[in-house]
Amino acid sequence: MMFINRIIKGLRRQWMIIVAIADYDRNRQAAGSSLGSWESLIGPLQMMLFFIGMRVGFSFLRGTNKFAAGGSTDMYFNIVVFMSTGFCIAFLFRNVAIKSLSGLKLKAPLYYPRIKPLDILLALSLNDMRALATLSLAILGIVYYFTWSFRLDSPGLAISVYLLTVMMAIGFGLSVVFLGRLNKWLVKIIKRLIQRVIIFTSGIFFATFEIPAHLRPFITWNPILHGVELFRYSINNEYPIPDISLSYLMLCSILMLGFSLILYRTNESLLLEVNDD
Amino acid sequence: MTFDRLTLRCDASDSNIVNTTPWNWSICAGEKICIMSSNSFLKDQLMAIISGFVHPVSGDFEAFGSLSWPLGGEGGLDSKLTIGTGLEFLSSIYSDCLEASLVSVDDFFEVLQTRSIDSNMRLKDLVKEQKDFFYMMLSILFSFDIYIVPRSKYLMTKNARPLRNLLHQQLSDSKSLVSVTINNRFRREFCNRGMVLGPRGETLFYGDLEEAIDYENQNVKIDSGSESEENQFDMASNLTNSDSSSDQSDVF
Numbered sequence: 001m002m003f004i005n006r007i008i009k010g011l012r013r014q015w016m017i018i019v020a021i022a023d024y025d026r027n028r029q030a031a032g033s034s035l036g037s038w039e040s041l042i043g044p045l046q047m048m049l050f051f052i053g054m055r056v057g058f059s060f061l062r063g064t065n066k067f068a069a070g071g072s073t074d075m076y077f078n079i080v081v082f083m084s085t086g087f088c089i090a091f092l093f094r095n096v097a098i099k100s101l102s103g104l105k106l107k108a109p110l111y112y113p114r115i116k117p118l119d120i121l122l123a124l125s126l127n128d129m130r131a132l133a134t135l136s137l138a139i140l141g142i143v144y145y146f147t148w149s150f151r152l153d154s155p156g157l158a159i160s161v162y163l164l165t166v167m168m169a170i171g172f173g174l175s176v177v178f179l180g181r182l183n184k185w186l187v188k189i190i191k192r193l194i195q196r197v198i199i200f201t202s203g204i205f206f207a208t209f210e211i212p213a214h215l216r217p218f219i220t221w222n223p224i225l226h227g228v229e230l231f232r233y234s235i236n237n238e239y240p241i242p243d244i245s246l247s248y249l250m251l252c253s254i255l256m257l258g259f260s261l262i263l264y265r266t267n268e269s270l271l272l273e274v275n276d277d
Numbered sequence: 278m279t280f281d282r283l284t285l286r287c288d289a290s291d292s293n294i295v296n297t298t299p300w301n302w303s304i305c306a307g308e309k310i311c312i313m314s315s316n317s318f319l320k321d322q323l324m325a326i327i328s329g330f331v332h333p334v335s336g337d338f339e340a341f342g343s344l345s346w347p348l349g350g351e352g353g354l355d356s357k358l359t360i361g362t363g364l365e366f367l368s369s370i371y372s373d374c375l376e377a378s379l380v381s382v383d384d385f386f387e388v389l390q391t392r393s394i395d396s397n398m399r400l401k402d403l404v405k406e407q408k409d410f411f412y413m414m415l416s417i418l419f420s421f422d423i424y425i426v427p428r429s430k431y432l433m434t435k436n437a438r439p440l441r442n443l444l445h446q447q448l449s450d451s452k453s454l455v456s457v458t459i460n461n462r463f464r465r466e467f468c469n470r471g472m473v474l475g476p477r478g479e480t481l482f483y484g485d486l487e488e489a490i491d492y493e494n495q496n497v498k499i500d501s502g503s504e505s506e507e508n509q510f511d512m513a514s515n516l517t518n519s520d521s522s523s524d525q526s527d528v529f
Contacts, residue, residue: 020369024355024362031357031399111353113329113344114370269332 021123088136100173171256283336296478342422361396
């Protein structure tokens with residue numbers, strides 16, 4: 001019983017530390033921006049609107065067809081809902097991974113012995129998760145309000161997929177944070193490569209069923225695509241998801257997180273980056 | 278606090294030079310010890326290892342109970358934050374130490390008011406003297422089991438007299454303190470034990486503070502650089518936040 005109490009106390013303390021660092025980061029961003037506390041929401045919002053605008057714009061340029069503005073996906077989703085579901089999953093992963101790849105930029109709190117690099121990474125991920133979840137819920141709410149067509153067929157699946165993506169993002173972020181110490185040009189190349197792979201193979205713009213069957217293996221290796229498609233499926237169970245599996249997403253998330261925690265445990269000191277001299 | 282077969286670097290120019298015999302000693306509760314040595318790099322390494330800024334070359338260091346950050350150290354908080362936000366942040370991290378503290382938050386702000394510092398001021402707007410005063414007061418506000426004091430220059434000034442009184446209030450019999458300061462006034466006021474180390478980390482003397490100071494005066498050759506060593510320990514300069522917008526602007 002004593003042992004369990006100690007674990008609970010330790011976890012509670014760690015959670016408090018993570019939340020405190022998350023607040024610290026938001027406060028310092030707010031202090032350095034003319035937008036104040038809205039800075040953390042405005043950044044992702046403008047990017048999300050840009051993507052939605054681009055997708056809708058291309059559809060209109062293509063002209064009227066039987067599938068309407070959103071293409072064949074419009075049979076199952078409003079195009080704004082379709083895009084925002086893709087965005088909130090893929091960009092959650094992208095933000096955590098890309099931030100980590102640049103190394104630990106928020107270093108000052110490490111001055112306090114109770115704060116470890118892992119706490120900082122988790123706190124930054126928590127801020128990204130909060131911002132993107134708030135935006136997605138707001139956009140879904142606005143769309144449902146105007147179309148009066150509320151639908152969420154499998155809320156349990158939606159939550160599970162979201163949390164699995166968070167786990168995978170943290171795992172990936174922790175694995176690549178050590179690359180931040182490499183040559184800055186190499187890091188830049190890796191960063192750009194990952195950005196393009198995430199944006200163009202994660203199903204933000206398209207649905208898997210729209211891709212010809214023989215081409216699907218070129219994108220279905222990407223676990224983020226599985227997260228995005230399963231999230232859409234959880235909203236509308238009629239949405240077809242060929243070659244998409246929850247077990248693949250689970251396997252990738254658990255393996256990624258497990259591997260990254262081992263890597264972190266053995267290399268934590270590298271993240272302190274304090275010069276011995 | 279225990280050192281288990283611990284080896285650390287003893288020479289700034291050569292990372293292969295470590296202490297001759299691995300350290301196997303501990304500091305008990307209530308012990309307020311001053312480490313003395315002619316090797317200031319060794320002392321800085323010791324402080325950095327205890328503070329968690331660097332890892333030892335080999336062996337382990339373990340602290341039982343709550344461990345302070347370097348007393349009065351100007352690190353950890355972003356200069357854009359206000360005093361109130363910074364305190365809120367630390368109160369969440371060290372909530373248990375604040376609850377156990379004999380100095381209240383009201384006392385904290387009252388003392389800061391004497392230097393015209395209020396909770397809405399941003400850290401970067403403080404002048405040097407205000408900064409020194411604030412960071413020292415912030416370290417004293419929390420009640421730790423083990424205090425780390427790498428330097429005591431500011432604490433022993435006339436301006437910091439109220440801070441010394443508060444530190445005395447916090448340092449009850451069961452609290453420990455580890456210091457490497459060369460200031461004898463601080464040593465006599467706050468420490469009760471002394472340890473004299475040789476240039477390669479060998480223990481030359483360990484015992485009563487006054488005897489340790491006498492031993493140091495008679496046997497340890499103070500090098501010319503020691504005069505300025507009070508200013509040397511500054512690991513916080515390596516732990517600064519970097520602001521970069523490249524992550525957000527670089528969408529594609």
